[in-house]
Amino acid sequence: MTRLDDVLATTRAEGRAALVGYLPAGYPSVAGAADAMAAMVRGGVDAVEIGLPYSDPLMDGPTIQEAVEAALRHGTTTDDVLDTVRSVAGTGAAALVMTYWNPVERYGARRFADAMVAAGGAAVITPDLTPDEAGEEPSDWLGATDATGLGRVFLVAPSSTDARLASTAEHCRGFVYAAALMGVTGARAAVGDAAEGLVARLRAVTDKPVCVGLGVSTGNQAAEVAGFADGVIVGSAFVRALLDAATPDEGLRAVEALAADLADGVRRGRT
Numbered sequence: 001m002t003r004l005d006d007v008l009a010t011t012r013a014e015g016r017a018a019l020v021g022y023l024p025a026g027y028p029s030v031a032g033a034a035d036a037m038a039a040m041v042r043g044g045v046d047a048v049e050i051g052l053p054y055s056d057p058l059m060d061g062p063t064i065q066e067a068v069e070a071a072l073r074h075g076t077t078t079d080d081v082l083d084t085v086r087s088v089a090g091t092g093a094a095a096l097v098m099t100y101w102n103p104v105e106r107y108g109a110r111r112f113a114d115a116m117v118a119a120g121g122a123a124v125i126t127p128d129l130t131p132d133e134a135g136e137e138p139s140d141w142l143g144a145t146d147a148t149g150l151g152r153v154f155l156v157a158p159s160s161t162d163a164r165l166a167s168t169a170e171h172c173r174g175f176v177y178a179a180a181l182m183g184v185t186g187a188r189a190a191v192g193d194a195a196e197g198l199v200a201r202l203r204a205v206t207d208k209p210v211c212v213g214l215g216v217s218t219g220n221q222a223a224e225v226a227g228f229a230d231g232v233i234v235g236s237a238f239v240r241a242l243l244d245a246a247t248p249d250e251g252l253r254a255v256e257a258l259a260a261d262l263a264d265g266v267r268r269g270r271t
Helices: 003-013 030-043 062-073 078-089 101-107 109-119 141-148 162-171 194-203 219-226 236-243 248-268
Strands: 018-024 047-051 094-098 123-125 151-153 176-179 210-213 231-234
Touching: 003 018, 003 094, 018 030, 018 062, 018 210, 018 236, 018 248, 030 047, 030 078, 030 236, 030 248, 047 078, 062 236, 078 094, 078 109, 101 109, 109 123, 109 141, 141 151, 162 194, 176 194, 194 210, 219 231, 219 248, 231 236, 231 248, 236 248
Parallel strands: 018 047, 018 231, 047 094, 094 123, 123 151, 176 210, 210 231
Antiparallel strands: none
16 A cells, blocks of 8 residues: 555545645756645645656647756756655655656666655556556566555556556556546546546456546546546646746745645535
8 A cells, every 4th residue: 555545545435535646756857846846735735746857748739848857957967856755755645656668777666766765655657558568577667566555556548448448457555547538638628528438448447547648737626536436636737837927925825725725625615
């Protein structure tokens, strides 16, 4: 059992979806990102998804790319990300890392898993890694996470076959990440009909929690998704709140206020 499992069990017992908020480590600085994540938790986020800045972010839309590129210019490293995990874990929220596979492979899968556990991290989300590519040797991702007990989260999309949904869910530990929309990340005016259908298809093949991401930016949208999912993941809207702020303090206030609005939404949209 990880802190993520505890969070999802608690929110389910409360009859609501969990709220997962994303921000990249290192923006506007390493310390500033940690402060912003703490502000999200104060506003009501249950788990924090910490982005590991990467130079080739295939799934990230322009908003997240802007912040990630700034973090890279500042020299943000994998060790900085792990320090951020430690900071978030200290707030009591579940600390997750969202990362493309190449940085983990370069760091070493087992070394990264060990470092995550040592920092208090609960799980790692790997958007460009599928279970059949994750390997089961001790030095591979499945082997490393099995050995350490670290949670691992893989993504499914509306285009996934039923067989792919089942096999992906089988290898997830923590929750299954349902990408509500095809394409890159970014706030949308509407969540779209595909999300509920995808969650229903997952319910037919797994009893693991399903969290929905890509597109949610308001409390009302969060309430809509919370009506059928176990968790609501919000990223670009939080990043935009920081990017648009005139000062760091204004950014912290904006992030906390958005988290409060979204937290109200997941409580209105009972699962």
